Amino acid sequence: MTTTVRGAADRVLGYPDPQGAAELRSSVADYLRRVRAVDVEPERVVICAGFTQALSLLVGVLDHPVVALEDPGLIGRDRVVAAAGGSPVPIGVDRCGIHLDRLADLDPSAVVVTPTHQFPLGVALASDGRAGLLDWARDGRLIIEDDYDAEFRYDRSPVGALQGLAPERVAYVGTTSKTLAPALRLGWIVAPIPLVARLTELRRHSDAGGPTLDQLALADLIDSGAYERHLRRARRRYRERRDRLITALQRHLPDAQVDGMAAGLHLVVRLAGSQDSARIVPAAESRGLAIASLERYRFGRHRLGNPEPDAAAELVLGYGNIGADAITDAVRELAEVIADGPAHLPARVSGLRPTPRPGPPGGR
Known part of the structure; x- marks a missing residue:
């Protein structure tokens, strides 16, 4: 950041461009074309403060803001949609992806999806599901693609962004929350051209744009290659943790079924x-x-007010915030909990806290 400030021209210390700093929009566009097969030019990019603001802005520019949300999915999306003046409706997801047949019944103007790695089920939307979703969006409807963890793939080739197949039907959203840190509050919308001006104007009147110096620092990180070097190191670390977790589950919970392990x-x-x-x-x-x-x-x-109702035990285990060496002990503790049955358990804080998801509820 110090280098960014020293090298900044006087103009960047004025009020920010509500669409985002031109330097970052250019850097993001180049990165997404190369890495995610996104159809993008800097003019399509609107910089935002993470996924939450992106969703709020996109709902705010819909003429008929009925928004379908994956069920299960990220906690808090419905409240974001409602706060932006929209009406959230659930649409089911299973191991084959989103239930496309329900879209006709719900008649939303937009649908929020995680097609590359569904959160939390971990499935990728199959090619026929992608085709069906894009066909649904032909008549002026909008697909909001949340590409929240696209950089972390282990056992399969990267799945290209849905936006690259139909850039005028898909608003692509990405952030630095998983690649760097949620505290940065930096993300981007690659929007259909007709929505760019409306999104920019809405951001102008909501918060007048994001901090320019933060945006320039991220642009420098991307342009220098440091961002992608960091991601390569992070992939190695997370793959090691994932492998440790799978091995521990096979050892201590051999009868359990594990899904979503190829990515994320x-x-x-x-x-x-x-x-x-x-x-x-x-x-x-x-x-x-x-x-x-x-x-x-x-x-x-x-x-x-009932986040954990009685149900068959399907658990979400995160490995983003736990060291590889602690994973085996954590799974052993979990296996002991499962084996203990309904009897009261003593409080024995182990200090091992595998996070249940890669980020806080609503934190993208």
Whole structure:
């Protein structure tokens, strides 16, 4: 940041461009073309303060703001949509992807999807599902593509962004929350051309634009190659953690089914037998393990005040914020919790806290 400030021209110390600094928009466009096969020029890019603001801005420019949200999905999206004047509706997701047949019944003007690595199920939307979704958007509807963890692929070739197939039907959203840190509050929308001016004007009147110096620092990081070098190192670290987690699960919970392991920063673990996530999650927390039930991410659970209802035990285990050496002990503790049954467990804080998702609720 010091280097950025010293090299900054006087003009960058004035009020920011609400569309985003031209330098960062150019850097992001070049990066996304090369790495994510996004159809983008700097003129399509609107810089924003993470996924939450991106979603709010996009809802704000919809003429008929009924927005379909993946169920299960990221916590808090419905509140963001509602706060922006929209009406959120759930649309189911399973291991094959989003339930396209429900779109006709719901009749939303936009749908928010994570097609490359669905959160939290971890599935990738198949080619026929992509084609069907793009076909649905032909008549002026909008697909909002949340590409939240695209940089972290381990056992398969990268899946190109949906936006590259139909840039006038898809608003692509990416952020630095998983690649660098949520605290940076930097992200980008690659928008259909007709929406760019409206998004820019809405941001002008909401917060007058983001901090220019932060944007210039990120542009320098990307242009220098340091950003991609950092990502290569991060992929190696996260792959090691993922491999440790899978090995530990195979050893300590051999009957469990593990999904979503080819990419990202979390796994979904489905336990065998008549286990109950409503018992397992608080019992694990009593031992210092921060896990989550898949039910936590079902549409509206947090609004109902019942984030962990009785359900078959499907657990979300994150490995983004736990060291590789601690993973085996954490899984062993979890296996003990599961084996203990419904009896009361003593509080034994182990200090091992695998995060239940790659970031806080609503933190993108």
